[in-house]
Amino acid sequence: DAKTTQPPSMDCAEGRAANLPCNHSTISGNEYVYWYRQIHSQGPQYIIHGLKNNETNEMASLIITEDRKSSTLILPHATLRDTAVYYCIVRVIGNQGGKLIFGQGTELSVKP
Amino acid sequence: DAGITQSPRYKITETGRQVTLMCHQTWSHSYMFWYRQDLGHGLRLIYYSAAADITDKGEVPDGYVVSRSKTENFPLTLESATRSQTSVYFCASSESGGGPRAYGYTFGSGTRLTVV
Numbered sequence: 001d002a003k004t005t006q007p008p009s010m011d012c013a014e015g016r017a018a019n020l021p022c023n024h025s026t027i028s029g030n031e032y033v034y035w036y037r038q039i040h041s042q043g044p045q046y047i048i049h050g051l052k053n054n055e056t057n058e059m060a061s062l063i064i065t066e067d068r069k070s071s072t073l074i075l076p077h078a079t080l081r082d083t084a085v086y087y088c089i090v091r092v093i094g095n096q097g098g099k100l101i102f103g104q105g106t107e108l109s110v111k112p
Numbered sequence: 113d114a115g116i117t118q119s120p121r122y123k124i125t126e127t128g129r130q131v132t133l134m135c136h137q138t139w140s141h142s143y144m145f146w147y148r149q150d151l152g153h154g155l156r157l158i159y160y161s162a163a164a165d166i167t168d169k170g171e172v173p174d175g176y177v178v179s180r181s182k183t184e185n186f187p188l189t190l191e192s193a194t195r196s197q198t199s200v201y202f203c204a205s206s207e208s209g210g211g212p213r214a215y216g217y218t219f220g221s222g223t224r225l226t227v228v
Contacts, residue, residue, distance in 0.1 A: 036216070038155075041200075041222070042221065043204070043219025043220055043222055044155065044217070046203070046216030046217060046218070046221070049216065087154075087155075093120050098158070099145075099157055099170065101219060102147075102155040103154065103156065104158070
């Protein structure tokens with residue numbers, strides 16, 4: 001599975017958009033980009049995933065560059081409850097790709 | 113209640129003892145996973161299972177044993193606990209291994225294990 005690179009930490013003001021970048025320059029054609037977050041002491045929570053098109057759900061938006069070498073997770077109106085570690089993961093699709101391998105993630109602090 | 117549950121939530125054991133952490137899911141998800149989380153290492157995959165009676169090693173399997181006789185249960189056993197196995201253990205399940213319909217894993221609340 002391709003590796004990802006994320007900044008170790010970021011700050012965001014409450015109510016503003018939080019844009020979390022992820023680099024996955026070695027991603028291959030059969031790998032999806034997944035985002036999870038982990039709020040202190042809890043199990044990780046699925047946020048969103050995508051292949052090559054931009055995706056949006058009730059939690060966030062995912063922007064994937066045309067060459068698929070990087071992506072950005074956008075939390076449109078960050079709240080204090082969005083303070084968490086955010087993980088960007090690339091994952092092979094198909095039954096052989098069941099594993100999620102986590103990196104170090106980005107620790108997002110949303111400040112009042 | 114529907115969901116994925118881990119037990120116990122907290123466990124203290126002595127070095128050399130056998131410990132089993134339980135994981136139970138009610139969705140009939142085919143895939144189940146065990147991760148451990150330590151400061152400075154993030155989440156690391158220990159073992160996973162694609163279906164009942166099918167298991168495979170992850171990144172850090174040494175010192176652990178798993179079994180999956182029923183789809184809904186995936187216990188993790190530390191055969192002879194060591195201090196280095198002090199960690200928070202998370203179980204997860206997924207409907208399938210991959211593909212666009214596999215929206216993701218659902219994680220349990222974790223078991224905090226201390227080996228003294």
